[in-house]
Amino acid sequence: MKLYDCATAPSPRRVRIFLGEKKIAIPTTQVDLRAGEHLSAAFRAINPDATVPVLELDNGVRITDAVAICQYFEDIQPEPRLFGEGAEDKAIVTEWQRLAERDGFYAVMEAFRNAAPGLKGRALPGPADYAQIPELAQRGRSRVLAFFKMIDAHLADREFIAGLRFSIADITTLVTLDWATRLKLTPPANADNLRRWHASVSARPSAAA
Amino acid sequence: MKLYDCATAPSPRRVRIFLGEKKIAIPTTQVDLRAGEHLSAAFRAINPDATVPVLELDNGVRITDAVAICQYFEDIQPEPRLFGEGAEDKAIVTEWQRLAERDGFYAVMEAFRNAAPGLKGRALPGPADYAQIPELAQRGRSRVLAFFKMIDAHLADREFIAGLRFSIADITTLVTLDWATRLKLTPPANADNLRRWHASVSARPSAAA
Numbered sequence: 001m002k003l004y005d006c007a008t009a010p011s012p013r014r015v016r017i018f019l020g021e022k023k024i025a026i027p028t029t030q031v032d033l034r035a036g037e038h039l040s041a042a043f044r045a046i047n048p049d050a051t052v053p054v055l056e057l058d059n060g061v062r063i064t065d066a067v068a069i070c071q072y073f074e075d076i077q078p079e080p081r082l083f084g085e086g087a088e089d090k091a092i093v094t095e096w097q098r099l100a101e102r103d104g105f106y107a108v109m110e111a112f113r114n115a116a117p118g119l120k121g122r123a124l125p126g127p128a129d130y131a132q133i134p135e136l137a138q139r140g141r142s143r144v145l146a147f148f149k150m151i152d153a154h155l156a157d158r159e160f161i162a163g164l165r166f167s168i169a170d171i172t173t174l175v176t177l178d179w180a181t182r183l184k185l186t187p188p189a190n191a192d193n194l195r196r197w198h199a200s201v202s203a204r205p206s207a208a209a
Numbered sequence: 210m211k212l213y214d215c216a217t218a219p220s221p222r223r224v225r226i227f228l229g230e231k232k233i234a235i236p237t238t239q240v241d242l243r244a245g246e247h248l249s250a251a252f253r254a255i256n257p258d259a260t261v262p263v264l265e266l267d268n269g270v271r272i273t274d275a276v277a278i279c280q281y282f283e284d285i286q287p288e289p290r291l292f293g294e295g296a297e298d299k300a301i302v303t304e305w306q307r308l309a310e311r312d313g314f315y316a317v318m319e320a321f322r323n324a325a326p327g328l329k330g331r332a333l334p335g336p337a338d339y340a341q342i343p344e345l346a347q348r349g350r351s352r353v354l355a356f357f358k359m360i361d362a363h364l365a366d367r368e369f370i371a372g373l374r375f376s377i378a379d380i381t382t383l384v385t386l387d388w389a390t391r392l393k394l395t396p397p398a399n400a401d402n403l404r405r406w407h408a409s410v411s412a413r414p415s416a417a418a
Contacts, residue, residue, distance in 0.1 A: 071303050072300040090284060099274065126312070128355055
C-alpha cells in the first residue's frame with residue numbers, strides 16, 4: 001500500500017491527520033504540486049483526475065478521493081472510530097463532515113484558486129483548465145467568514161464538531177481553518193468557541209501532519 | 210420517523226430513490242421550495258440550513274444532508290447494499306459518488322442557480338443570499354458536458370458507475386443527468402455508453418421517485 005501525497009497541500013493533510021489518529025504508517029510518494037507534477041502525463045496515468053491524495057492498494061487498485069481513502073482505513077482498522085459509531089452518530093458525523101467541506105473547505109478553495117496569481121487558468125483542481133472568476137474569489141471569502149460564525153455558534157456547548165468524540169468532521173474543519181489562516185482569512189475576533197476548539201484539536205499529535 | 214421532502218427537487222430525489230431500492234416507506238412532509246417555504250422562519254427552525262431533505266428521527270434528532278440520510282438507512286437496513294460491501298468496494302463507491310456529486314451534481318447546480326431568473330440573489334442553497342455570477346453559470350455548463358464525456362468513457366466496459374452492483378454512485382449520476390436534461394444540458398450525441406446506462410437505471414422502479 002502507498003499514498004501519493006503532497007506535504008504542503010490541504011486535501012492530503014486530511015488523510016495524514018486521519019492516519020495519525022489511527023496510528024497507521026504507510027509509505028508515501030510526494031507529488032510536487034507547485035512544480036505541476038500532478039499535471040504530468042506520468043501522474044495522470046496514475047490518477048486521471050490529476051489530484052492528490054491517491055491511495056494505491058497492494059492489488060493495484062487506486063482510490064483517488066480523500067474521504068473515500070479515510071473510509072477505507074476506517075473499515076480495515078475501525079478503532080479509534082473517526083466516522084462515528086452506530087447509525088445515528090455516524091449520520092451526524094457524515095452530515096457535519098459534509099457541511100464543513102461544502103461551506104468551509106470548498107469555500108476556501110474558491111477564495112484561493114480564483115485569486116492566486118500562480119493559478120491563473122487553474123481555478124479548479126482536476127484535469128481541465130478553467131479561468132479564474134474574481135467574483136467567485138470574493139464570494140468564497142464571504143462564505144468562509146459565514147462558516148466560521150456558524151461553527152463558532154455550534155461549538156458553544158460542544159467539545160467536538162459532531163458527536164462526543166474527535167471525528168473526521170473535526171479533521172475537515174481543522175484543515176479548513178488552517179488553510180484559511182494561511183490566506184489571512186481568520187475567524188472573527190469574538191469567535192471564542194472556535195478558538196478554544198482549534199487550540200484543543202491542534203494540540204493532538206495528529207495535527208502536526 | 211419522517212422525511213421533509215420536495216417532490217420536484219433533485220437533492221431529496223436522491224433519498225427517495227435510495228429508499229425505493231431499500232423498499233422502505235416513511236411518512237413525508239412536502240416543503241414547497243418554489244413558494245419559498247424552506248426560507249420561512251418555521252422551516253428554518255427545523256433546519257437552519259434551509260434545505261431539503263431533512264430526516265427527523267423518532268427521538269427528534271434531525272439529519273439535514275442527503276448522503277448522511279442515505280447512510281443512516283444503509284446502517285439500519287443494510288440490504289440491498291447501496292454503499293458497497295467490504296472495504297475496497299465501499300471506498301470505490303464513495304469515490305465515485307463523491308466524484309459524480311462534485312463534477313456532476315454541483316456543476317448542474319452552478320449552471321442552474323446562477324442563471325435562473327427566479328433565483329436572482331439565491332445563487333447558492335442555504336440560509337445566506339449570494340448574487341448570481343453569470344460566468345459561473347457558463348462554467349457550470351462546460352463542466353457538466355465534461356462530466357458526461359468522462360462518465361461515458363468510464364461506462365464503456367461497466368454496467369454500473371462503481372463496483373458490480375447498483376449503488377448510490379448510480380443514484381447521484383442518474384439524478385444529475387435527469388436534472389441537467391431539464392435544463393437542456395444533454396449528453397453528447399455519441400455518448401452511447403451513458404445512454405445505455407441511463408436507459409437501464411431509469412427502468413428500475415425506484416427511478417420513478
